[in-house]
Amino acid sequence: MESGLNITPIGYIRSGKPLKFDARHQPDEKQAETNILEMIPGDKYQKALKDLAGFDRIWLIWWFHRNTDWRPEVLPPRGPSKRRGVFATRSPHRPNPIGITPVQLIEVKKGKLILGPCDLVDGTPVFDIKPYIPAYDSFPDSKAGWIDEVDAALSAPPAFAVEFTPLAREHMNWLQNNWGIDFQVRLLEILSRDPSPHRTRRIRSRHGDLFDLGCGAWYAVFQVADQTVTVLHLKPAFPLKFLNDPARPVLPDREAQLAFRSAWPKLVD
Ligand SMILES: C[S@@+](CC[C@H](N)C(=O)[O-])C[C@H]1O[C@@H](n2cnc3c(N)ncnc32)[C@H](O)[C@@H]1O
Structure with missing residues (x-):
C-alpha cells in the first residue's frame, strides 16, 4: 500500500440531479442552469478561494462516487456499438473514478461557489478546483480520434x-x-x-x-x-x-x- 495518497473532499455538489440518468454526459452549455459547490466549512478553504472570482471557468476534479466497478473496455453512449479502451473515453467506469469538468463560475460566495451547467449528480464529492486558463487548457485544433469519426457520422442526416x-x-x-x-x-x-x-x-x-x-x-x-x-x-x-x-x-x-x-x-x- 502506497503511503501519502490520501485525498479528501473539499466540498460537495448540489446539482438537484439525484439520478445518473439525469446528469448530462458533458455539461449542456445551452441550459440556463445553476449548480452549487458547497465547500467544507473552514477559514482555510475560504482563503483558498481568494482571487478565483475573475475566472469565467474553473475545472472541477471530482469522484464518480456512485460507481463501484471499472472496465478496461467500455461501450460509449455515442456512436456505433463498439467497445473502446476506457482511457480513450470519459466513461465513469475508470480504475480511479476521477471526473474532470470545466464549469462556468458565476459567483464566489461565502462557503460556496455558484456554477453554470455541470454533469455531476447531486452529492458528488469534489477534490480540487483549478482555474480554467484558455491559453493552457484549450487546443481547439487537436484531433480527437474516434470522437471525430462519431461527430462526422452524426453530422450526416439521421437514418431513421x-x-x-x-x-x-x-x-x-x-x-x-x-x-x-x-x-x-x-x-x-x-x-x-x-x-x-x-x-x-x-x-x-x-x-x-x-x-x-x-x-x-x-x-x-x-x-x-x-x-x-x-x-x-x-x-x-x-x-x-x-x-x-x-x-x-x-x-x-x-x-x-x-x-x-x-x-x-x-x-x-
Ligand atoms: C461521461 S461522464 C463525464 C464526466 C466528466 N466531465 C469527465 O469527462 O470526466 C458524466 C456522467 O457521469 C455520471 N455521473 C455523474 N456524477 C456521478 C457520480 N458522482 N458517480 C457516478 N456517476 C456519475 C452521469 O451519468 C453523467 O452523465
Whole structure:
C-alpha cells in the first residue's frame, strides 16, 4: 500500500440531479442552469478561494462516487456499438473514478461557489478546483480520434424516421403535463440515428419484433420496419413490488409510475 495518497473532499455538489440518468454526459452549455459547490466549512478553504472570482471557468476534479466497478473496455453512449479502451473515453467506469469538468463560475460566495451547467449528480464529492486558463487548457485544433469519426457520422442526416402512435403521444403528453417528464428529445435523438440494441444506450430486444429504450425510470416500447421506428407506448420500468416496497424509499418517479399503472393497467406486467 502506497503511503501519502490520501485525498479528501473539499466540498460537495448540489446539482438537484439525484439520478445518473439525469446528469448530462458533458455539461449542456445551452441550459440556463445553476449548480452549487458547497465547500467544507473552514477559514482555510475560504482563503483558498481568494482571487478565483475573475475566472469565467474553473475545472472541477471530482469522484464518480456512485460507481463501484471499472472496465478496461467500455461501450460509449455515442456512436456505433463498439467497445473502446476506457482511457480513450470519459466513461465513469475508470480504475480511479476521477471526473474532470470545466464549469462556468458565476459567483464566489461565502462557503460556496455558484456554477453554470455541470454533469455531476447531486452529492458528488469534489477534490480540487483549478482555474480554467484558455491559453493552457484549450487546443481547439487537436484531433480527437474516434470522437471525430462519431461527430462526422452524426453530422450526416439521421437514418431513421421516428413516428409515435396516438397512445405513445398520449403517454408523452401525460408525463410532460402531469409530472414534468419529457423524453421526446432523447427518443428522437437516439432512435433516429440507430435503434439497434445497445447496452449503454439502454436499447433491448424484447419478445417478438419489439424493442425497448430505457429513459430514466421508464421504457419506450418500439418496432422497426425498414427505415421507420414506431414508438408504440411508454411504460414504467419498476415492477409493482419494488414501487410498493417501503425498504426502497428513493425510487425515481415512484408516484408517477404508480399513477401510470392505475391509468393504463393493461400495459404493465
Ligand atoms: C461521461 S461522464 C463525464 C464526466 C466528466 N466531465 C469527465 O469527462 O470526466 C458524466 C456522467 O457521469 C455520471 N455521473 C455523474 N456524477 C456521478 C457520480 N458522482 N458517480 C457516478 N456517476 C456519475 C452521469 O451519468 C453523467 O452523465
